[in-house]
């Protein structure tokens with residue numbers, strides 16, 4: 565099979581790892597990974613070369629990518645850094661990025677994997693038999709063609725996985741293109757490198773990115789003017805992320821996966837997974853689009 569993965573953050577990397585380690589992966593299968601970044605495995609939030617002052621909001625104990633060792637990241641940190649945490653007992657996000665790049669590198673350097681360093685801008689669905697564009701109502705087998713910023717690619721894929729991550733910030737106040745307005749501050753080391761200490765800086769919003777900005781400016785500048793945050797609601801509000809919630813309807817546990825694998829002879833049909841997620845969300849009165 566010829567497969568494309570779009571995006572090489574944690575999601576894309578886990579798709580890649582799952583495909584390569586799958587018992588059905590064949591010696592003639594080929595995987596193209598489309599990713600404009602040079603670093604493969606880290607994604608936008610954990611860019612390994614970004615400023616070390618931007619911190620994880622999660623404990624290292626829950627961030628292992630090794631399913632056989634849940635403390636893999638914590639142990640990696642301890643073996644790579646004398647002081648793995650900062651004064652707040654938090655771990656730097658670029659450190660996590662370095663860990664991800666290292667752990668996923670055997671998959672990206674696999675001989676059946678090829679990195680296309682470009683952004684995907686379109687995908688066309690083709691009829692597998694004729695290789696002509698398929699129409700919406702058609703049943704049958706489909707294949708996919710990808711367009712990057714360089715144009716349509718020659719390869720035709722049997723499957724395309726999208727793992728493109730966090731959507732871009734909304735431009736609520738139509739500020740894009742305005743002088744001295746920075747729409748996306750990441751990577752901070754690059755985008756926020758050229759301020760003067762006597763400049764007056766304001767930040768719209770004080771969520772997680774606002775906290776990153778505060779840490780960055782406190783670590784890299786000695787601002788003479790206050791750094792001002794504009795917020796509509798509670799300042800520095802942090803979304804609570806409970807790891808477990810007893811009364812939350814959530815069927816996709818490890819036990820459920822094992823049970824379903826037995827029921828379906830090794831593989832759980834995608835439709836069963838989708839229906840289960842939809843039923844859980846419905847149960848919780850979540851709106852589905």
Ligand SMILES: Cc1cc2nc3c(=O)[nH]c(=O)nc-3n(C[C@H](O)[C@H](O)[C@H](O)COP(=O)(O)OP(=O)(O)OC[C@H]3O[C@@H](n4cnc5c(N)ncnc54)[C@H](O)[C@@H]3O)c2cc1C
Nearest residue numbers: 571572573574575599607608609620621683684728729730
């Ligand atoms: C600033 C920030 C900080 C965060 N901090 C934390 C944290 O501390 N703890 C935590 O648990 N979670 C955090 N998160 C949540 C984070 O989104 C997830 O933990 C996880 O990294 C998402 O991985 P992903 O692979 O889905 O997306 P991403 O890591 O965003 O990867 C998507 C990849 O797709 C690529 N891509 C996008 N569009 C295209 C395209 N058209 N063509 C080709 N490639 C494309 C991008 O370049 C990127 O490398 C943070 C998120 C952000 C945005």
